[in-house]
Amino acid sequence: MKDSERRHAARFYTVVLFIICIIVSIIPAAAQNTVIHGTIRDAKTKETLPYVTVAVVGSTQGVRTDNNGKYTLNITGTFTQIQVSYVGYAPVTKNILPGREQTIDITLRTDTRVLQEIVVKGGKKKKYTNKNNPAVELIRKVIAHKAQNRMESYDYVQYRQYEKMFFSLSNLSEKFKNKRIFKNYQFLFQEQDSTAIGGKNLLPMYMEEKLSDNYYRKDPHAQKQVIVAQKQVKYDENFIDNDGLSTYFNRMYQDIDIYDNNISMLSNQILSPIADAAPTFYKFFITDTIRDQQPQLVELSFTPRNTTDQLFEGSIYITLDGNYAVENAVLSVNKNINLNFVRNMQATLSFGKSADSRYHLSASDLKIDFGINKNKGGGIFGERTVTFSDFKINQAQPKTTYEGPSVVTVPNADEKSEAYWQSNRLDTLTAAQRDIYKNIDSLQTIPAFRRTMDIITLAVAGYKNLGPFEVGPVNTFYSFNPVEGFRLRLGGRTTTDLSKRYYFETYGAYGFKDEKFKYFLSGTYSINNKSIYKFPQHYIRASFQHDTKIPGQELQFVQEDNFLLSFKRGDNDMWLYNDIFRLDYVHEFPSHFSYRLGFKKWNQNAAGGLYFINNIKGESNTVNTIRTTELSAELRYAPHEKFYQGKLYRTPIPDKYPIFTLRYTQGLNDFLGGDYGYGNLTANVSKRFYLSQFGYTDITVEGNRIFGQVPFPLLDIHRANQSYAFQFQSYNLMNFLEFVSDQYGSINIDHSFNGFIFNKIPLLKRLKWREVVNFKGLWGNLRDENNPAYHPDLLAFPVNEDGTPVTYTLNGRPYMEGSIGISNIFKLLRVDLVKRFSYLDNPDVSKLGVRFYVKFDF
Template sequence: MKFYTKTLLILLLLTGAAHTLHAQSTVVKGTVTDAKTKEPLSFVTIGFAGSTQGAATDVNGRYTLKTNDKFDQIRITYLGYKTVLKNIEAGKEQEINIALVPDSRQLGDVVVKSAKKKKYTNKGNPAVELIRQVIAHKEQNQVQNYNYAEYKQYERMVFSLSNLSEKFTQKKIFKNYQFMFRQQDSTAIGGKTLLPLYMEEKLSQNYYRKVPYTQKQVIEANKQVKYDENFVDNQGLTTYFNRMYQDINIYDNNVSLLSNQLLSPIADHSPEFYKFFITDTIKDAQPKLIELSFTPRNTVTKLFEGRIYITMDGNYAVQNAVLTVNKNIDLNFVRQMEATLSFEKNDDGRYHLSQSDLKIEFGLNKNKGGGVFGERLVKINNFLINSPRPKTIYDGPAQVIANNADQRDDSYWIKSRPDTLDAIVASVYKNVDSLQTIPSFKRTMDIATLFLAGYKNFGPFEMGPVNTFYSFNPVEGFRARLGGRTTTALSKRYYFETYGAYGTKDQKFKYFLSSTYSLNNKSIYSFPQSYIRASFQHDTKVPGQELEFVQESNFLLSFKRGANDQWLYNDIFKLDYVHEFQSHFSYALGFKTWNQSPAGALQFQNLLPNGLLNNVNLIKTTELSLQLRYAPKEKFYQGKLYRTPIPDKYPVYTLRYTQGVKGLIGGNYNYQNVVGNISKRFYLSQLGFTDVSTEGGYLFGKVPFPLLDIHRANQSYAFQFQSFNLMNFQEFVSDHYASITVDHNFNGFLFNRVPLLKKLKLREVVNFKSLWGAVRSENNPTNDASLLRFPTNSLGQATTYSLSNGPYMEGSVGVGNIFKVLRVDLVRRFSYLDNPNAPKMGIRTFVKFDF
């Protein structure tokens, strides 16, 4: 009996103890959201106040805290938001949802009180000592430090018209579409009223391997707002937006932002450019965090300002960061910018980027009026380290798109998104489709296309470009031209283009016809291209004028300096096959017959055996060609006429081989010509960037001067990067040559130290070009009377030369960013100054929109 009594007492005691332990256990769970947007906040730090016990919210903003200790408060801290304390009941399970309010504090609020204001210095500054520790630990905190890594990534990009007035929203065009407008807190970036017009989402699986280096992205799903391709290059639009809103790696020395590079606050030499302040210590976070605020030493320099949170666990890693820019910074059209970065702890105790949110608002006026607001959100989860995959996973191109990536339905996206879209954003795809059916919207797009691209759309056919309809020159006099081309509304496989022109002075008709067949059932203007094209052109040409992104009939090119009366009449038949690959390698095969006749003051003359001059009226050639081009990671926007490149640090390689065949369809000459070109942009951090282009060519065979390399000259008043701006047309020819062009933009590095120039936000530029070349004796008409003589002017003076007295050189200094769009260069020619009509100096202008 005693045994059973004792057993019963023990059981009762154990039950009571268990009940007591259960009663003392505190469980707090809930969701953390943004008080204004109502969106869940990921990786918010939540801990029991006064302790090191804590946790972080997941990608859906959910959290759970458990403890057997007795606490009566929890503390919620998150970068960019006000810290919150919430009372809890110890020993109970409870749900507490928290809405965090953004913290509008600016670095200007940091006040250091002292009897005497101390000059900021790095020496003995604990904030600088801390940032030096962060710099020293950068390598170990980089993802690239792992042998293998993989993760799931979600990206969302949304662009909206911003800061819209009530008058704008009440316009007739939006009468039945008020549901398209998105309302937000008036203090948020973009203002109170937004009109979302573009959205793109992407889900991908990403793989990294250290040796051999591989970074591969497999896009599993992709969804994008689609505009009528007759108005907008949707693929190019995506490329352009992604270039503007690149990934921000704070551990890199330089961070790319809007085609600029800004020095990271934790760059190797950041203490020389930034001021650092310890502004808070968060002791109840796990691990303990130090809030480090920073600001540029010069507020107009292209640098960030903001704050970073450093882990005090020996890693000295960045756990969170808020990067903004000063309103005085020399970034064109940028009203506000904010990048919020969050990092999550790995199993090995180090950190990886878990979320990036980049917001930028643009506007012609920095202080008022409508603008454009863009946001790119990136969320990373399922981060796995040092788990190698089979070799086949890493092989192949850097980006792979699943076959059905763009065919995922709404249910897939609802299930796969790591967060929930608000109603307005979720309906952007459908709203834009509806918007494009409104007649007034179509008219607006039609007018914009005519103004910006120069084409008027008539459905299956578009007329243009408008700026070529009228021009003038010394040979043709007033030149009228009318043309156009078919669109995808007629066919996606067949394209036709034509124009007709007439000169009032020479009273001759000119024309062009082309027919193109797409081999991949895509628009021939879409990447990657694959097509066959046949064309015939009967028109004029200026020898030595090679233009990029401009048609020769452009009205503005009618205005030229100096003599411009040596022209050609050309009959050119071409058959081209072009094939591009996703890797941005391409090749082109060409067949060309070319008949050249002199026009204007140009004459083709040689000496007969009896010593008399002989006029040659026609040069006939037949050519076969192969061009190879490789532009790794190239980005561009496909316009109506040309691809507009988006400059980046990656080089572009081009190699072209041309074979002239004598006797083939009337060709008169055998020759081979090889030309190679390499172009690259070099970013130099605070010193700006440098564009370098090198080219070399060699022509084998005996040919008359019109078939030599006629070096690219420019007699217009526009600054041309690929031409020599103080060289006259047809002034120099070579059968072997090498050239280099260097164009450096200091991005205001020097001007920002001059008060007036600093206020005007002007940018200094320098340019240098040099050309080495020669004509072998077999191609020099002074050694062979049967060759065509180099041209002369009306006074009998030679106007075409070989580079026999050293290189041709010219350089310029200029001022850019005038009115945010204009660059003006003072160009100086350094050699061959004794050539007739050789200009010594000149002013050249260039229009370009830069950020």
């Protein structure tokens, strides 16, 4: 560059810099930006006050304090005063200096003038009634105005949402805090007021944050969340499914919409205090009238009529401006509630006024303290706060905004810098929350912590981690059965420490009675270069298995050679030796639609008391092996499905959404040794129905049809259960191999009353037991072409040693069984008394039985 060009460039940049300086100096003078920080406390207790309104006098500008009583207010204009108001406190007005950044801390005093006169009278307590009760009349007006106060009353809504979820070990003793392993890690602990939920000492363990833009359209209905930033504490994936952990916590701590009839919480649904049926189950009392605030508010307190029912107690503040809207709400639960492990719970909801003078949710805070012992000992404290901003109504966005999945995460949402979070958080972090991400990283380097996690993983999942390889599951190392006798098994699989793309699994087993080795080997290739434990999965897998199997035993969430399943009722000596080669392709999508394509080469050999015999030209003939070659396809759609990915299974987190499955298998005759050509079509739908105070019902409906002629091992051998464990997808009083069909329909109904009946019985309500009922019905048929009675060349149905048939068809009438039971015994155990209603004359059947099931539930 020439000297003259350098001089011209220098002059140019000088002029630009000068103009920028002028603009920067002019803008503050013109806009008069004022920034105010501060904390608001109770004047008497000095505790911080969350969700206090801080408004600019003479304008529509304002904010609310966060969960820690802090606020930051950016003011545009030359305003000189702010006013602070909060339900139950006298409003405070403060002068401010326009155009400057300043800190203004404020204390609020209880306003005794707003309290109504309280008259205490002796004598007989008046019986509560809904009739001529002004509190009930008011709540009925709130119920009548629900539709107009909901977001769904607008054509379009959009807002920004910030979520923060925080979990700690709670109520820790000083002895625990001062343990030797924490000597150099005292920085991990958080101290708070000993009267606060969670107790004095907390040990933060988990945190996640999420920032999203949300859009709603009434017609056609659409609701979409676009996650623009997210952050999460990460644990070693060999121990914990981080995504599943987040999913589980979010299912427990769902958004609270007080205008819904039922509020989802802790995998339950609790009747809202402003539900249509609320006056039937709640008692309401007018406890305060706030006249010095516009609009005027009425504090309406409520409590369950039966304190053990799954209901809230607390207070709501209702506006008297004709909207009868909720301006504030505090929800908690009674200490006697039939809710497991919950020591304390409090949800605080705050509502802000929209441009049309109606109210929308502006902040929510849900705190829950869990513990095995409700009165003492350590536990877990969890808190989820949600803050809303930029609430806009009836401003349509382009159609593409509302299209696609209901939840979308923008690329690199989890890679936002700390500077980004500091600028975009709608709430502030405490010191413990601010440091938790790095503190957990430090915690995971402590050998004692890693040893503890290793022990927990071994106890819960059954695997011992050895780095790139893990051994297990331990509950299958030893079992026994009539065919193999004493069985030993040892196996394991690779971990993500070896590779995220390649995954191998194997085991070897030996039966001391049949003196045979069994084995399994599989290899998986992850096409999307993600762990196969990560959703959505996309992989191809090849496997070969040589092992035993009980015909008709299809277990869910448990290994077939689990030691506890070795104990069975009745005769159980008809088994199979299977040789199975499989090639599977699985592709899941973020929408929770998935498909699976499979190839299967399957050889079945009779074992134990089972045999394969047919009759050809009047002569009995023994068949050694049933050979099949199959192609299969499965479609599955589970909208909004939630689950925790464990070491062995995906454990579903129940919700109200249905799950649809369609499966077709085609047997290939004369292809790679296959001897049979047939088709097998199965359709299955399952769904949970929440019935508010009456509990919930799980219903599964299934139908099947086999096309073509096949021997009985290829028919539908209906799922039986001869163990003493209660199995939801099996028939608990049906014997193995008892029924076969080539077409059937079934229904499975399981209902939990959540203690609705027992809570009304004085001697039982203290036990917190819950009543359950179950019914299973199976309607089936076997066409003549598949019945060996009409086609002797087909394999004969098995008979026992006495020549008595053990396998039957369902022609003419259904198989039915039902049970009544008690769940939540010791908060873990369910016991059912099961009764069989049909086919009672079949040999060796159990007409009545007791079955057990271990279930962790809230």
